[in-house]
Structure formats: structure tokens, C-alpha cells
Amino acid sequence: MALPTPKPRHVAVVTGASKGIGAEIAKELSRRGHELALVARSTPQLESLAAELDTPAHVITADLSDRAARSSLLGEIEARGLTPQILVNNAGFSTMGPVHKSDPEVEEGLLELDVVALADLCARFLPGMVERGTGAVLNVASTAAFQPLPGQAAYGAAKAFVLSYTRSIAAELQGTGVRATALCPGPVETDFGKTAGFTSKEEKESLPQIMWVPAPEVARAAVAGMEAGKVVVIPGAANKVGAAFSTIAPKKPLAWILAKNHPGLR
Template sequence: MVLPPPGPHRAALITGASSGIGAEIARQLSRRGHHVVLVARRTEQLAELAEQLNGPSSVVGADLSNPADRAALPDRVSALGLEIDILVNNAGVATAGPVAAADPAAEVTVVEVDVAAVVDLCTRFVAGMVARRRGAVLNVASVGAYGPLPGQAVYGAAKAFVLSYTWALREELKPSGITVTAVCPGPVDTGFADALGLSMAEVGAALPKPLWLPADAVAKIAVDGLAAGKPVVVPGRLNRAAAVANYLTPRRLLLPVLARSHPSLKKK
């Protein structure tokens, strides 16, 4: 199982490509010669990224929390004269804080973007890959996928879903020669802290500096792992150790520690 080669009318579709890991994955695939289809709500940022890329690219504005926008993507890609050989489900949002104080709409949006969009787009684009007997899928999960995450209950559960779904999809697609990989980053400074209403000082106290990696390093490790046919990639040795510890530590011991250390659950 290897990364499909670039070719006429072939493309890689990257969701959440307007910034952070998604933008860096787009750069990585563009450097490898792939036509990249950049998908996100913020089309101005997508256009800026497209201008920076050396290879061909297309900009498609879409709100991944909207089922209608997701459903329209295959036809919009076909209208560009392209077939999707590489699908990167990177778009993600998160919330933080106790469930009892959460905004229901915001919590459901996390499920729509982080879970439903992954299932929706895989279901829509994988069938064509199977018919052509070539393709690759990269799903962006998280180190948080390896155990419950008090303070970000929905986000942790969503990423656990992505990891489980990726393992199952990979096994199903083996006979077709299609590779499927989950990348599980640790902390990356992509502006998530601001979006969650937390300061970098608060986040940094819970997640020590050695765990952090830049988005471009995560993107390269992710694409290299996909090209090598790896099932799961956890960038960074310390993050790999943290994932193992998170998975193996008894929940009765782990969860109180996580709850005490999560900045969104600390009393002000």
C-alpha cells in the first residue's frame, strides 16, 4: 500500500485546509506533485494558500458542519474535472469545559465536524477509490483518542471514534489496495486555545513544552506515514509514550488526574 501517484485529473482533497495542520498537509502533498483541493469555510485564507503553492490547486468553500455542504462536495469536485485519489479529513473543532455548563449547539457542532463529516466524506469518496483500485485516506484524530478526556468530553470521544473508524475502514479496504491512516497529534499551536477561551499559559501548564510540535512537522510525519502505509501515526516520542500511558492506565487512576489538570475544569 503506497500513496497514489499524481496524474491528470487526479487530486487530493484536504478539509480544514485554511490553517494549521490542514494547510501544512496541503503543502506537503503539493510538493509531491498532487493537485490539491482546499476545503474550508474561510475561502480568503484558502485563496492565499493556493497562491503560495507551486503546483495546481482548487479552492472549494464549504461548511463541514452542514450536511448539505458535505453532500455537494463530490459534484463540485467532478465539475472541476477531478477525481479524488487522496482524502484528508482534517477539519476539526473543539469545546472545553464541563458538560453541565456546555452550549448544546456547540457540542453538536463538534460531532458534526469531527465525526459526521469524516463518515460522510469517506462514504462519498471511498467508493470511487475502490472502483479505480487506488486511493488513500488520512484521518486526523488526536492523542486524546486513547482515553476519555474530562474537560473536553465530546472532543475526546469524537477523536476516539475517528481512530476506531479508521482501523475498521483500513481493514475493509485492504483487498482494494487502498491505504488508510490515522494521525494522532499531541498539542500543536494552531489557535485552538484561543478558540476554546483558554490562554496558552493555562494550556501550557497542563501540557508541558516537550509535548508540543509545530504544524509543519506534524504534517510531514502524517503524510510520510500515509505514504508508508502505516495504520496509525503519533508524532513525537513523548506523545507516543503519553498515548500508551493513556490507553493502559486504569481509568479509576487516570481520570481524576486528567480532571484535576484540565484548565477548563479548574476553579477560577
């Protein structure tokens, strides 16, 4: 089994846990007996989720785009007498529209949270896992990682980083007892699209209905993939096919087609 055995005071740390995929992954891990450390900016939402879970859950309010707050996260967890045995890097967001019309500070913030924070937390949490000889990391990427994504250029590039980074650390961790998995969901019904700037209609029409997978199903696939020791998990048969096609398709015409049909570029 690639997932560590649940133990008292040993926690699965889930970032971006207040809603969406993060909340569903926390629920799935709790159902499997794991204590949780729930991390996000919204204390009320985290407390509400903690009250729903089957196992103890520890609420940690933090803005992971803030480097000082991020650097103290591991210390705060350990100061509570907790041992992090699973790390789920789910926190992130997307922007929408052409780069030449973007807000540079918002684009930088996206890269700080989606890329830098993820790599930072892996670098901080993995040494302890390796020393203990057990642990698991789940980095949330996207099917956007397999293709260019005009209209969400920074987001697509960020998720390509997450996928490549996770594949690399998974190879580095061979023989340590620690595993790394990249979760690459396609479209999911959460507030993610709304935050990025999609209207409900645009989000629904942007990709075929067959590609949409409910958040609880994404979470189940993610945790089952971690348990099976998979390096890459793509929930949904249609998304697996789409990712395979995007991998082999010529990138210039693919990018042109995607740009022509992206709501943010119309």
C-alpha cells in the same frame, strides 16, 4: 507505496485547509507533486494558501457542518473535471469546560463536524477510490483518542471514534489498493486551542513542552505515514509514550488526574 502517484487533475482533498495542520498537510502533499482541492469556510485564506503551493490548487468554500453543503462536495469536485485520489479529513474543533455548563447546540455542532462529517465524506469518497483501485484517506484524530478527556469530553470521545473508525476501515480496505491512516497528534501550536477556549498561558501549561510538535513536523509525519501504509501515526516520541501509557493505564484514576489538572475545570 500507499500514496497514489500524482497525476494531472487528480487531487488530494484537504478539509479544514485554511490554517494549522490542514494547511501544512496541503503544503507537504504539494511538495510531493499532488494537486490539491482545498476545502474550508474562509475563501481568502484558502486563496492565499493556494498561491503558495507548488502545484495547482482548487479552492472550494464549504461549511462541512452543513449536511447539504457536505453532500454536494464530491459532485462539485467531479464537475470541475477533478478526480479525488486522496482525502484528508482535518476539519474539526473542540469545546472546553464541563458538560453540565456546555451549550448543547455547540456540542452537537462539534459532533456533526468532528464525527458525522468525517464518516459521511469517507462513505462518499471511498467507493470511487476502491473502484479505481487506488487512493488514500487520512483522518485526523488526536492523542486524546487514547484516554478519557474531562474538560473536553465531546472532543476526546469524537477523536476516539475517529481512531476506531479508521482502524476498522483500514482493515476493510485490505487488498483494494486504498489505504486509511489515523493521524494522532499531541499538542500543536495552532489556533485550535484558542478556538476551544484556552488562553495562550493555559494551553502552554496544560502539557509538558516536550510533547509539543510544530505543525509542519506533524504534516511531514502524517504524509510519510500515509506513504508507508501506516494505520496510526503519532508524531513525536513523547506523544508515542503518552499514548501507550494512556492505553494501558486504569481509566478511572487516569480520568480523575486529568480532570484535576485540566484548565477548563479549574
